[in-house]
Amino acid sequence: MDEWIRQTEVWVHQTDSWIRQQPPEQIYVAAAVVAVTILLLIVASCLKSSRPNTIVLSGLSGSGKTTIYYQLRDGSSHQGTVTSMEENSDTFVLHSEQERKDKVKPVHIIDVPGHARLKPKLDEVLPKAAAVVFVVDAQDFLSSMQAAAEYLYDILTKATVVKKKVPVLIFCNKTDKVTAHSKEFIKKQLEKELNKLRESRNAVSSADISDEVQLGVPGEAFNFSQCQNKVAVAEGAGLTGDVSAVEQFIREHVKA
């Protein structure tokens, strides 16, 4: 031990005399380089931790958001979910990534109930969203198509979504049912409905228009590729755990 202390004292002394021999400018430059490096490391770590990791699950009541939420979190559908009257919100490592949970970043998922009365909740959480999943009931699609299109129209014309280029995944759920419509069909129908909605909303006096941003390209039939933010379409079934398209989408936009 004594030997170590003596050796350390020798090193400290040698370092001290070496520093004294150096021109002072060189010492200042070295100190500045160290300070700037530390500062950059602090800024980088702050930026990393503040990167948004919120995913918003939206869509009409009964489309299957809560079922998907539990699949993502627990790997089970918690069968028997009822119409949610409050949002589910939690920060967790996706169930499918549990085996490497020390290496991946947890995701904050908010499941916003589709009940019309809770619509303001969606407006409240959208500004925090890194990405939005819009869940559609692919089985019962035709009867809910118009309402689904209206809900989607409101999301796609929100300034916070468009200006920040928040990506949206239209997830056609319940494809375990043989009578479910394909994602290609749903995409086409939604584009048609959104086109109609845009025309009818543009027809009313501009004072009544609540759209924050115009949808698509004026004068051209609407399709999703015209959106400034990325809109993708995928299919699966929350009930049977076929949610890999949602997991993939989340990981594309919340880096692990």
Ligand SMILES: Nc1nc2c(ncn2[C@@H]2O[C@H](COP(=O)(O)OP(=O)(O)OP(=O)(O)O)[C@@H](O)[C@H]2O)c(=O)[nH]1
């Ligand atoms: N067949 C089938 N049924 C599903 C699927 N996903 C959800 N369901 C059923 O659809 C019903 C509604 O699902 P929820 O997850 O409660 O729907 P939600 O979107 O959360 O509805 P709100 O909370 O009212 O907004 C439930 O009876 C689910 O079991 C699916 O992939 N396939």
Ligand SMILES: [Mg+2]
């Ligand atoms: Mg629910």
